Amino acid sequence: MSETTQxxxxxxxxxxGGPGPQxxxxxxxxxxxxxxxxxxxxxxxxxxxxxxxxxxxxDTTSFVSQANAINLFSELAAPIIIIAIGEVMLLIxxxxxxxxxxxxxxxxxxxFYLNVYYGVPALLAIILALLSGLVVGFVNGFITVTLGVxxxxxxxxxxxxxxxxxxxxxxxxPKDIPPATVTIGNYLGTxxxxxxxxxxxLVAIFHVVLTRTRWGLxxxxxxxxxxxxREAGINVGRIKxxxxxxxxxxxxxxxxxxxxxxxxxDPLAGQYLPMFYSVTAAxxxxxxxxxxxxxxLGAFLGAIALATLIDGFDIEGINANSxxxxxxxxxxxxxxxxxxxxxxxxRGRIR
Amino acid sequence: MTAxxxxxxxxxPGGDVxxxxxxxxxxxxxxxxxxxxxxxxxGEVLGxxxxxxxxxxxLIKIIxxxxxxxxxxxxxxxxxxxxxxxxxxxxxxxxxxxxxxALINQLTVYHNMFLKRxxxxxxxxxxxxxxxxxxxxxxxxxxxxxxxEVPVASLSGGQRQAIAVAxxxxxxxxxxLLDEPLAAMGxxxxxxxxxxxxxxxxxGDVSVIMIAHNYGQVLEICDRVNLLQHGQITLDKPAxxxxxxxxxxxxxxxxxxxxxxxxxxx
Ligand SMILES: Nc1ncnc2c1ncn2[C@@H]1O[C@H](COP(=O)(O)OP(=O)(O)O)[C@@H](O)[C@H]1O
Ligand SMILES: [Mg+2]
Numbered sequence: 001m002s003e004t005t006q007x008x009x010x011x012x013x014x015x016x017g018g019p020g021p022q023x024x025x026x027x028x029x030x031x032x033x034x035x036x037x038x039x040x041x042x043x044x045x046x047x048x049x050x051x052x053x054x055x056x057x058x059d060t061t062s063f064v065s066q067a068n069a070i071n072l073f074s075e076l077a078a079p080i081i082i083i084a085i086g087e088v089m090l091l092i093x094x095x096x097x098x099x100x101x102x103x104x105x106x107x108x109x110x111x112f113y114l115n116v117y118y119g120v121p122a123l124l125a126i127i128l129a130l131l132s133g134l135v136v137g138f139v140n141g142f143i144t145v146t147l148g149v150x151x152x153x154x155x156x157x158x159x160x161x162x163x164x165x166x167x168x169x170x171x172x173x174p175k176d177i178p179p180a181t182v183t184i185g186n187y188l189g190t191x192x193x194x195x196x197x198x199x200x201x202l203v204a205i206f207h208v209v210l211t212r213t214r215w216g217l218x219x220x221x222x223x224x225x226x227x228x229x230r231e232a233g234i235n236v237g238r239i240k241x242x243x244x245x246x247x248x249x250x251x252x253x254x255x256x257x258x259x260x261x262x263x264x265x266d267p268l269a270g271q272y273l274p275m276f277y278s279v280t281a282a283x284x285x286x287x288x289x290x291x292x293x294x295x296x297l298g299a300f301l302g303a304i305a306l307a308t309l310i311d312g313f314d315i316e317g318i319n320a321n322s323x324x325x326x327x328x329x330x331x332x333x334x335x336x337x338x339x340x341x342x343x344x345x346x347r348g349r350i351r
Numbered sequence: 352m353t354a355x356x357x358x359x360x361x362x363x364p365g366g367d368v369x370x371x372x373x374x375x376x377x378x379x380x381x382x383x384x385x386x387x388x389x390x391x392x393x394g395e396v397l398g399x400x401x402x403x404x405x406x407x408x409x410l411i412k413i414i415x416x417x418x419x420x421x422x423x424x425x426x427x428x429x430x431x432x433x434x435x436x437x438x439x440x441x442x443x444x445x446x447x448x449x450x451x452x453a454l455i456n457q458l459t460v461y462h463n464m465f466l467k468r469x470x471x472x473x474x475x476x477x478x479x480x481x482x483x484x485x486x487x488x489x490x491x492x493x494x495x496x497x498x499x500e501v502p503v504a505s506l507s508g509g510q511r512q513a514i515a516v517a518x519x520x521x522x523x524x525x526x527x528l529l530d531e532p533l534a535a536m537g538x539x540x541x542x543x544x545x546x547x548x549x550x551x552x553x554x555g556d557v558s559v560i561m562i563a564h565n566y567g568q569v570l571e572i573c574d575r576v577n578l579l580q581h582g583q584i585t586l587d588k589p590a591x592x593x594x595x596x597x598x599x600x601x602x603x604x605x606x607x608x609x610x611x612x613x614x615x616x617x
Contacts, residue, residue, distance in 0.1 A: 212475045213476060220457055224455045228449075229453075233467045292456070
């Protein structure tokens with residue numbers, strides 16, 4: 001029984017692998033190999049690199065340029081990445097947030113009305129707009145955890161409410177970015193690489209949170225074995241509340257960034273698409289819909305792969321409709337691969 | 352009902368680390384516990400016996416703070432306590448191995464062993480320290496697993512059970528609740544766990560309640576046995592004053608009575 005377990009064991013080792021008694025060079029080497037051996041991230045890494053190379057070689061002049069890089073990484077990938085961070089945390093603990101794209105739509109209006117109508121200083125208005133995401137996350141947590149409604153339904157409902165609120169508040173009219181907020185807006189999203197830099201920083205932070213802190217351990221426990229986690233004394237409700245709130249804030253952040261980047265506050269921004277892209281990125285990056293496992297790095301790579309497809313097809317002039325066919329196929333292939341790999345591992349475990 | 356039990360209140364109170372008094376618990380239409388009185392002396396190993404569905408696990412979950420009784424009280428070290436959570440019970444030195452083990456399949460062996468007791472080098476987990484300690488504990492216990500870095504999903508039933516037991520034993524609990532810790536174990540693994548309980552008994556300051564179905568093993572290791580039937584403790588005897596035969600007879604007689612009753616009402 002012990003020989004077969006050895007192979008599966010390497011899959012979950014932490015990044016950077018613990019060298020223990022070996023020398024540090026071997027430790028570092030093992031760490032790198034460890035990252036690669038975690039199949040699900042390795043697969044999506046290869047896929048992403050291949051996609052980038054393909055379009056890089058095929059459409060060298062238009063694809064390999066500063067402007068297109070900003071478009072791909074900052075405008076297309078970053079919003080997916082940042083929301084995906086939240087969705088990964090939620091999916092791991094056994095929940096999902098369908099309202100993310102509506103928080104994204106709603107939050108910039110909070111900033112706008114607070115600053116323009118109530119004279120709240122720009123920085124405070126932005127912070128309160130972010131906090132509005134936190135509040136929506138809390139409400140999602142309350143309805144899901146405390147009232148016991150499945151999060152799929154909860155967030156469907158709160159999403160509709162937010163969409164309606166944004167439309168009613170704005171009388172379905174786009175608003176201009178308040179001049180006072182423009183300086184801060186530069187740091188958030190207007191400036192070329194700003195969105196992607198935020199995305200990378202947040203990925204780094206939440207990768208550490210997920211793999212190296214109690215919060216991450218309890219998030220995995222909650223989704224992996226909810227009853228067992230409760231028996232062990234983990235407050236699974238708190239974990240879920242927290243991850244809903246994290247997703248809320250991240251979605252609000254993306255909403256603000258996109259508003260600054262596009263230089264308008266659009267009552268039809270966001271909607272379902274950013275959430276779907278993020279969940280797709282999470283899933284093709286190796287996060288299980290059933291809870292208990294997932295990686296932020298995988299979702300990061302998954303989002304870049306998606307953005308590369310969107311961008312590359314756009315450059316090649318393939319129309320948007322056929323892009324959807326590719327997305328659908330990508331999701332299915334990723335899912336089939338995940339399930340089949342899990343089966344192979346399972347088989348390897350049988351004594 | 353053959354109520355041979357001594358009234359728990361009648362023993363000298365100073366020696367008991369734990370008393371459960373008049374504990375009742377229902378789940379909707381199911382009455383799991385009617386009126387349970389149980390005591391546990393310092394350094395004692397108490398065997399808790401009873402049919403499947405008798406309410407043994409429910410009683411354990413009440414003592415470890417996971418579930419709350421409908422009525423009755425718990426007295427720990429002479430003080431009445433109301434346990435609202437597992438953490439509260441843990442703070443009083445009560446730890447448990449659940450029947451379902453409460454292991455997280457996706458986490459490594461060492462993360463499971465330190466779940467809710469993580470070693471932290473703020474703000475991060477001190478994985479190295481937990482890994483080394485877990486390896487040492489399992490070595491000390493003579494439990495053989497390929498590596499503490501594998502997810503527990505990849506282990507056998509007996510190995511998983513051993514890890515759940517190791518986790519509780521090394522928590523420094525003073526009152527240890529073991530809900531069928533031998534269920535999935537082969538002869539060798541069972542011997543390891545039984546030896547472990549014996550070691551704890553030698554130390555004298557750890558008290559154990561152990562649920563098991565093998566009367567031979569129970570009588571071999573326990574100082575005293577309690578039998579739970581119909582939501583009550585119906586037998587409370589020192590292990591040396593009873594036998595596998597007697598315990599079998601009681602349980603079989605109980606089964607016969609139930610069958611007759613069923614036939615009569617049919
Ligand atoms: N959470 C629960 N919800 C509903 N019924 C339960 C629950 N836990 C236990 N029961 C019922 O209580 C009774 C006692 O169960 P349990 O304590 O697990 O028995 P034992 O451990 O002695 O086999 C059983 O009839 C069981 O179905
Ligand atoms: Mg039981």
